[in-house]
Amino acid sequence: xxxxLLYFGELRTNPKKRSxxxxxxxxxxxxxxxxxxxxxxxxxxxxxxxxxxxxxxxxTRHVGGIDWNPIITPNLKLLAELDVLLxxxxxxxxxxTDIDNRMKTLLDALRSPQNEHEIGENTPKNMGPIYTLLxxxxxxxxISVNTSHLLAPQMLGTRLQADDGEEKVFLLIDVNVRVEExxxxxxxxxx
Numbered sequence: 001x002x003x004x005l006l007y008f009g010e011l012r013t014n015p016k017k018r019s020x021x022x023x024x025x026x027x028x029x030x031x032x033x034x035x036x037x038x039x040x041x042x043x044x045x046x047x048x049x050x051x052x053x054x055x056x057x058x059x060t061r062h063v064g065g066i067d068w069n070p071i072i073t074p075n076l077k078l079l080a081e082l083d084v085l086l087x088x089x090x091x092x093x094x095x096x097t098d099i100d101n102r103m104k105t106l107l108d109a110l111r112s113p114q115n116e117h118e119i120g121e122n123t124p125k126n127m128g129p130i131y132t133l134l135x136x137x138x139x140x141x142x143i144s145v146n147t148s149h150l151l152a153p154q155m156l157g158t159r160l161q162a163d164d165g166e167e168k169v170f171l172l173i174d175v176n177v178r179v180e181e182x183x184x185x186x187x188x189x190x191x
Contacts, residue, residue, distance in 0.1 A: 001041070001176075001177045001189050002174060002175065002176050002177070003036060003175050003177075004172060004173065004174055004175070005029055005032055005033075005133070005171075005172075005173040005175060006032065006170075006171065006172060006173070007025065007028050007029065007106075007169075007170070007171040007173070008028075008168060008169070008170045008171075009024070009025065009028065009168050009169070010024075010167075010168055010169075011025070011086075011102045011105055011106060011168075011169045011171070012102075012105060013098045013101035013102055013105065014101065015105075017120075019117060019118050019119060019120045019121075020120040020121055020122060021105070021120075022105065022108045022109045022118070022120065023109075023119060023120025023122065023123045024120070024122075025105070025106070025109035026109045026110075026120075026123075026130070026132060027123070027130075029109065029110065029131075029132070029133065030130050030131050030132075033071060033131035033132065033133060034131045036071070036131075037069075037071060037131065041189055042071065059073050059074075059075050059135060060129065061112050061113075061135075063112070063113050063114070063115065063116060063118075063119065064113065064115075064116040064119040064123075064125075065125050066119065066123065066125050066129075066130060067128070067129040067130070068112040068113065068129065068130055068131075068132055069129045069130070069131045069132070070111070070112045070131075070132045070133065070134055070135035071131060071132070071133060072133060072134050072135065072139050072177060073135040073139075074135060074136075074139065076189075077179060077180040077181045077182075078139070078177055078178070078179060078180065078189060079139050079140070079141045079177070079178045079179075079180050080133065080134060080139055080140050080141070080175055080176070080177060080178070081140070081141055081142040081143075081175075081176040081178060082140055082142070082143045082144070082173055082174070082175060082176075083143075083144050083146075083173070083174040083176070084103070084106070084143065084144065084145045084146070084171060084172075084173050084174075085146050085148065085171065085172040085173075085174075086099070086102065086145060086146070086147045086148070086169055086170075086171055087147075087148045087149070087150040087169060087170040087171075087172075088147070088148075088149070088150055088167060088168075088169045088170075089149070089150050089167050089168075099145055099147060102169075103143065103145060106171070107137040107140065107143075108137070110132065110133040110134050110137065111132055111133070111134040111135065111136050111137045112132045112134070112135055112136070114136070133175065141178070150169075150170055177189055
């Protein structure tokens with residue numbers, strides 16, 4: 001099963017408030033993933049995506065007073081392959097792009113927080129469960145990254161620089177969901 005996630009904003013390599021920066025990115029993925037689970041085959045899993053669900057293949061995490069619903073979990077025996085297109089206003093090949101550290105920031109934003117320190121102080125606590133792609137980033141078995149110059153930034157209808165001069169990026173993430181081991185719960189994902 002395949003789907004795409006989009007992101008436009010800052011993707012910092014070593015921000016001063018790292019947990020808040022990652023939380024801001026995570027919150028851009030939340031509405032996309034929430035929409036995804038409204039559709040088949042994910043909608044069959046929604047009854048398990050709640051605190052206290054019994055025999056749940058989905059592991060809702062309760063961290064920092066917030067329920068987190070990762071959609072790719074070890075309980076469901078699902079894995080993810082990611083193909084990332086990173087478009088930025090810089091000329092391709094310049095040393096400022098720092099792809100490896102940007103991908104670490106992205107992977108941290110795609111997974112559920114593991115403890116309260118990873119949540120970010122401005123994460124809303126009263127909006128219901130927050131959806132994340134991954135329970136943990138060890139569920140990513142393959143990642144490829146292509147970088148490109150963003151030639152028409154005006155199409156995005158916003159400034160490409162943050163207030164402190166950091167340039168924003170546009171990400172298109174192709175997610176390929178693979179089944180690690182077939183069982184009754186993940187049967188719909190084998191198509």
